[in-house]
Amino acid sequence: MPSMASSNSSDAAKINQGTKSDFIPRRQKIEQHRKNLPIAAVEKRLLEEVSNNDVLIIVGETGSGKTTQLPQYLFNGGFCRNGGIIGITQPRRVAAVTVAKRVAEECGVPLGQKVGYAVRFDDVTSSSTRIKYMTDGLLLREALLDPYLTKYSVIIVDEAHERTVHTDVLLGLLKTVQKTRSQGASDMLNNDHSKAENSMLLAKENDGQCTNVEKHRRGKKLSPLKLIIMSASLDAKIFSEYFGGARAVHVQGRQYPVDMLYTYQPETDYIDAALITIFQIHLEEGPGDILVFLTGQEEIESIQRLVQERLPKLPESKRKLLVIPIFASLPSEKQMKVFMPAPIGFRKVILATNIAETSVTIPGIKYVVDPGMVKVRTYDASTGIEPLIIVKTSKAQALQRSGRAGREGPGKCYRLYPENEFYKLKDSTTPEIKRCNLSNVILQLKALGIDDIVGFDFLEEPDRMAIIKSMELLFLLGALTDESKLSDPVGHQMARLPLDPIYSKALIVASQFNCLEEMLIVVAMLSVESIFYAPREKLEESRTALRSFSSPEGDHLTLLNVYRASEEFFEKSKLVSGNEKAEKNLRKWCKENFINSRSLKHARDIHSQIRKNVEQMGLRVTSCGDDMLPLRRCLAASFFLNAALKQPDGTYRALSSGLMVQIHPSSVLFRMKPECIIFDELVRTNQNYVRNVTRIDFLWLAELAPQCYALQE
Known part of the structure; x- marks a missing residue:
């Protein structure tokens, strides 16, 4: 038994929560809970601080109530008076969704009206939404359409201490946006824009049809943006210094000893x-x-x-x-x-x-x-x-x-x-x-018009080599020109899709290979947590279930088989039982086949959303039916940087890096050892493993990716 030494290091005061009888209505219980939160004692002071400071850092311990209460205080304090939105970013989608549901309940409104959320592939907001929870990555994407984030009057970056890559990039972007909006924007119409367009925008505004962006294109002054950075870490110094000595305040949390x-x-x-x-x-x-x-x-x-x-x-x-x-x-x-x-x-x-x-x-x-x-x-x-x-x-x-x-x-x-x-x-x-692939970040920054990546005002500088390697990857994928600008149309199309650059490229290429319907499914399935669920106590049963979907060509096609089988089952069930019962039956089907129903549902949602994206971009959604050759060739044309060749000893050499790798045991090709493969990801646990693997012809690489491979004599 580990011998333990005691050290009572908690110096936070115990706060009496109080108890209420069960017969008190839920609404009253919620109000009592809100009043008991530590942040309630400093509501007035916080509103004063936000009024007096364009940038404010709030350090609030877990349990203080800052995430749920501050947006409500700001709404009640008049910070949405001119139709502006209070946006609150979260690093994780689960937090954005659950907190939005809680705040909507506290406000006594249906979710999606006054209070809503938006995460990748799921938007529950409306024109009446004034308190909007979202992931930091989603707000970055919004900036592509509205560079000054004009519909927001306040933006709260929550959980900033987690320092996700999206949070860091967002802080850099918001620093510029906040400064620009505080100074007021000059006329954004280019000199060569006609007076007729200006008159047209004026007429639209007079009719009440002018959007925020159009108003500012007419040269209207941008309203200032209030920016609040919230962190659970006691060290707010890095954020304060980054924003030029911004004011920091501390909110005590409810923490028992x-x-x-x-x-x-x-x-x-x-x-x-x-x-x-x-x-x-x-x-x-x-x-x-x-x-x-x-x-x-x-x-x-x-x-x-x-x-x-x-x-x-x-x-x-x-x-x-x-x-x-x-x-x-x-x-x-x-x-x-x-x-x-x-x-x-x-x-x-x-x-x-x-x-x-x-x-x-x-x-x-x-x-x-x-x-x-x-x-x-x-x-x-x-x-x-x-x-x-x-x-x-x-x-x-x-x-x-x-x-x-x-x-x-x-x-x-x-x-x-x-x-x-x-x-x-x-x-x-x-x-x-400082520890991730930056290709997606660079693509986003380029799309925002920020071409000098090295000169971007990051909170902390990423590794120079990581920037160079990510730029090389984007160049080989055809997203960047020789001058490191976004290419037209491929680079701009890739930036519009909320996906990893390789997945975006795969969808664009698939429209040329007449297998976009299949690639949409594959990308959706690759974008979620593990589809298969194999509990240790039922390992053999789960392996038998997997074999019923397995394709001898590899994992991407196996995922396609799972999705098609689930859709076929769902449609048949819907005809007999209706939509609600069919959903329930599908969950049962997933359980019987050792498939993670939550991941499959998420994949179906993603498929629906990215299908809309590609249709809006004008890509042709066609199917290759049961002929998987076009899909495998398309995978080679998109994932060519993730190719590996079998060596005499049965291991594989990743062609772009020279690393020796092995097929992951979870792959359907684990025991088959094809000559050449493409893979979705390369991970290192106790060994270098490649996951989600498909068999390809080695000669396809030189044919489909000549910028990367040339046939040797």
Whole structure:
């Protein structure tokens, strides 16, 4: 059993939430809850600060109520008086959606009217929306159509401490937009625009039909933009300095005392230490659920199995422990189990990835077990590989995790490392912009008219080599000209699609290969979390189910088969039972076939949205039917940078990087070893693996991508 030392490091005051009887109407309970939030005490002061400062940084601890309440305070304070919108960005779509639903309920309005949300492939807003939650990436895309974001009076960048690549780029863009709007825009009509157009815009405005953008094209003065940066990290200095010494204010969170317990010695096996600590808490501590942070699905399923194996060995009265996993690719109906209270007399132990750090709040947690590790995706510009590696958490992450034990009452956090190790951790996580492929970011910036990428005012400079490699990739895909400008039409078309550049290219090429219908499905399926769900206890059954969809040509065609089979099943079911019953039947079909119904639904939504996108762009949506040769050739013409050739020893050499790789065990081609393949992604776990693989003819590469490959004599 890990020997733990106690260190009570929580200095936050305990705040009495108060309790109300169950018969009080829900509306009254909601109002009481809002009044009890720590941020309610400083509502007036916050409105004054926003009025007096064009840029304001708010540091608010988790649980303070800043995300749900501040937009409502601003709305009630008149910041939407002239029809402007309060926009709130979130790094994760799950947060944007769930918070918007909560705020709509608090306001007593249907979602999509006064309060709405917009995330990639899902827009629940209307012309009456005044409080709009969205992902930071979506606001970046809005800037393509409206460079000055004229419909927004206030923009709140929430969870800025997470430092996602979209957040960092958005801050750079907003810095320019905010400055321009504060100064007021000059006449944006080019000199060669006729007086007739100006008169036409004036006439439209007089008729009340003139849009914001058109008003500003007539040279009207842009209204100032209020910009609020919200962070849960106590270090606001980097944001304040970036915005020229902007004012920062602190909002106290609701945090009960949390006892910190450390091990006396470093743990050689944190999985084993976590397992022992779960039973230590269960057998020795009072009531309350346990939240254990792990790095991924494999670790979670391993501990889940070990806990369930050991439970029968405990005295019967001590066996009431319910193990519930939560990770991104878990089907949504299984994810929802973490929010359900445990049966009377039972204790829940929730095994979670870092999805539980900030994205979701799980009620009932009193004990947190933190091994101090996290899995992150990094990018090596020299090889193009994006390995998933396990690293130590930052101090900021460790604090977020421990805070989960003190949301509803005093709690305990078991850190599975010595206390002196905590002080050696990095203060915050390395910003994503320093560890990701920048090709999508560069494409977006080019589309916004920002051609000098190196000179862009980033919060922190990305690696110069990463910029160069990403520019090379875009050039080879045909998105950039020799002068590094967006090409016409391919570069502009790619920028219009809310997808990874390679996927955008695949759709554009597919219209020429007469297989756009099939490529739309493939791209939609590649854009979601794992489609197949293979629980360890039913591994053989899930493999048998997968074989029924498998294509001997590879994974892309297998995904196409799954989608087509699900659509055929759904349409037949709809004819017999109607739409609602058909949806229910489809979820049952997914379960029987070990398919993640949440991922499949998301893929169907994405398919619908990107189909509209390509149709608006004028691309021909045609099908190659059952002849998969055009689709495979199209994959080679789009994914040519992700090609690999079989070597004499059975491994593969990735042609663009020279790296030795292996086909991932989850691939239908894992045992087949075709001569030449294209792949969707290259990841490093214990080895270099290529995932989502399709068989191609080696000679196609020189034919379809001569800019990259030439036939050797």
